[in-house]
Amino acid sequence: MSTQVLVLGGGYAGVMAANHLAGSDGVSVTLVNPRPQFVERLRLHQLASGTGEALHDYAEVLAPTVRLVVDEAARIDVARARVVLAGGDELAYDWLVYAVGSRWADGGVPGVAEHALPVSTFEAAARLREALEAAPDAPVVVVGGGSTGIETAAELADSGRVVTLVCGGLLAPTFHPRARRSLARQLARLGVTVLEGSRVTRVGEGSAVLDDGRELVGLPVWATGFQVSDLASRSGLTTDAEGRLLTDETLTSVDDERVVGAGDAVAPSGVPLRASCQAALPLALRAAETVLARLAGRTPEPLDNRFLGQCVSLGRRAGTFQVSHADDTAVGLFVPGRAGGLLKEQVTRQVLQSLVHEAHRAGSARFPSSSARARVLARAQQVTAAEAQAKVVA
Numbered sequence: 001m002s003t004q005v006l007v008l009g010g011g012y013a014g015v016m017a018a019n020h021l022a023g024s025d026g027v028s029v030t031l032v033n034p035r036p037q038f039v040e041r042l043r044l045h046q047l048a049s050g051t052g053e054a055l056h057d058y059a060e061v062l063a064p065t066v067r068l069v070v071d072e073a074a075r076i077d078v079a080r081a082r083v084v085l086a087g088g089d090e091l092a093y094d095w096l097v098y099a100v101g102s103r104w105a106d107g108g109v110p111g112v113a114e115h116a117l118p119v120s121t122f123e124a125a126a127r128l129r130e131a132l133e134a135a136p137d138a139p140v141v142v143v144g145g146g147s148t149g150i151e152t153a154a155e156l157a158d159s160g161r162v163v164t165l166v167c168g169g170l171l172a173p174t175f176h177p178r179a180r181r182s183l184a185r186q187l188a189r190l191g192v193t194v195l196e197g198s199r200v201t202r203v204g205e206g207s208a209v210l211d212d213g214r215e216l217v218g219l220p221v222w223a224t225g226f227q228v229s230d231l232a233s234r235s236g237l238t239t240d241a242e243g244r245l246l247t248d249e250t251l252t253s254v255d256d257e258r259v260v261g262a263g264d265a266v267a268p269s270g271v272p273l274r275a276s277c278q279a280a281l282p283l284a285l286r287a288a289e290t291v292l293a294r295l296a297g298r299t300p301e302p303l304d305n306r307f308l309g310q311c312v313s314l315g316r317r318a319g320t321f322q323v324s325h326a327d328d329t330a331v332g333l334f335v336p337g338r339a340g341g342l343l344k345e346q347v348t349r350q351v352l353q354s355l356v357h358e359a360h361r362a363g364s365a366r367f368p369s370s371s372a373r374a375r376v377l378a379r380a381q382q383v384t385a386a387e388a389q390a391k392v393v394a
């Protein structure tokens with residue numbers, strides 16, 4: 001009898017893990033995803049703006065031997081090693097890969113759930129595209145000064161929209177100050193009005209109110225960061241405060257050796273990596289390797305991925321590639337303008353290609369490694385200790 005691996009979530013992490021595992025003898029892989037197509041999330045701002053599409057048939061990216069079940073996991077019954085699906089069926093597993101990704105977060109701001117137009121899931125981006133098409137001359141207020149907000153604001157401005165970008169704090173806070181200044185210049189050239197230091201405190205139908213009382217009229221586009229599913233906590237699995245599955249550095253759940261996690265939905269050692277494909281893909285390989293190691297009676301290896309940088313597109317003709325240290329902190333080196341845009345497009349294509357290659361030749365995907373993770377964990381420990389000390393003093 002073959003070993004049954006069940007993968008929850010058919011995004012970048014789930015597909016990569018499924019493809020890697022499907023290449024092993026004696027392993028049967030089933031992947032559960034609510035949509036029958038793969039969503040290329042890296043292109044959702046393009047889908048919303050009408051400058052690109054984001055759906056691919058799973059036949060393009062998934063190994064042919066992986067069984068696809070189109071449904072949603074409603075609960076994980078760890079004691080019985082089964083997953084209850086929203087449609088009522090149950091699937092048994094020997095090993096479970098938890099890779100349910102993330103979606104938009106309303107940040108507790110009144111009016112967001114009713115009136116804002118998020119961009120970070122396929123359904124939301126498609127709704128945003130419809131709203132934009134229905135109001136071709138309407139200005140747009142994009143909320144969120146991180147990569148998703150910047151890319152969405154730039155894409156819309158490049159398509160001829162009047163766009164205001166409300167950053168909440170700094171524009172691109174994780175970029176180096178020099179790269180941030182360059183981004184501000186590039187956004188200004190596209191005609192985007194950037195409001196740093198202003199926060200949106202309420203969203204209405206066709207408007208956003210700032211913390212200083214000003215009301216900005218325009219379609220409110222929500223791009224403030226991601227939130228993960230509560231599936232793990234609902235299922236009684238230990239999570240971090242944000243609901244990510246808590247694992248050790250081999251990506252094994254702290255509750256059950258048979259459950260591993262990857263992508264945006266996990267917090268290894270309680271110190272999550274930046275929500276990104278750059279992390280999701282190596283995490284997926286590590287999670288799959290952990291399962292294979294345990295099957296072979298070997299000790300699984302800890303996480304050893306390294307970051308290379310962050311890239312944003314700025315419309316269809318420009319972008320910025322921010323080079324980083326292996327631990328994901330920005331350095332002073334960056335590639336702006338047309339070359340930055342070409343690099344971003346290249347990276348987006350390569351990410352998809354890595355899934356396609358792994359589908360047909362398991363083991364072909366390779367990602368750079370480093371010992372940076374140990375430094376990240378040591379730093380996180382120091383911060384926790386300092387916070388505990390501060391509490392004692394207070």
Ligand SMILES: Cc1cc2nc3c(=O)[nH]c(=O)nc-3n(C[C@H](O)[C@H](O)[C@H](O)COP(=O)(O)OP(=O)(O)OC[C@H]3O[C@@H](n4cnc5c(N)ncnc54)[C@H](O)[C@@H]3O)c2cc1C
Pocket residue numbers: 008009010011012013014032033034035039041042043044045071072073074099100101102119120121147148151229231262263264265275276277278279280311312
């Ligand atoms: C507009 C935009 C641009 C981005 N650009 C970049 C970029 O340039 N570089 C970068 O590194 N990152 C980028 N990101 C972030 C990146 O897309 C995510 O970090 C990445 O998708 C995480 O992969 P994942 O597999 O963990 O999650 P996802 O890709 O979100 O996949 C999760 C899958 O799980 C499914 N799912 C959810 N709940 C369940 C359930 N209960 N049962 C079964 N299935 C479920 C979802 O439908 C989805 O298919 C961008 C994101 C957005 C929105």
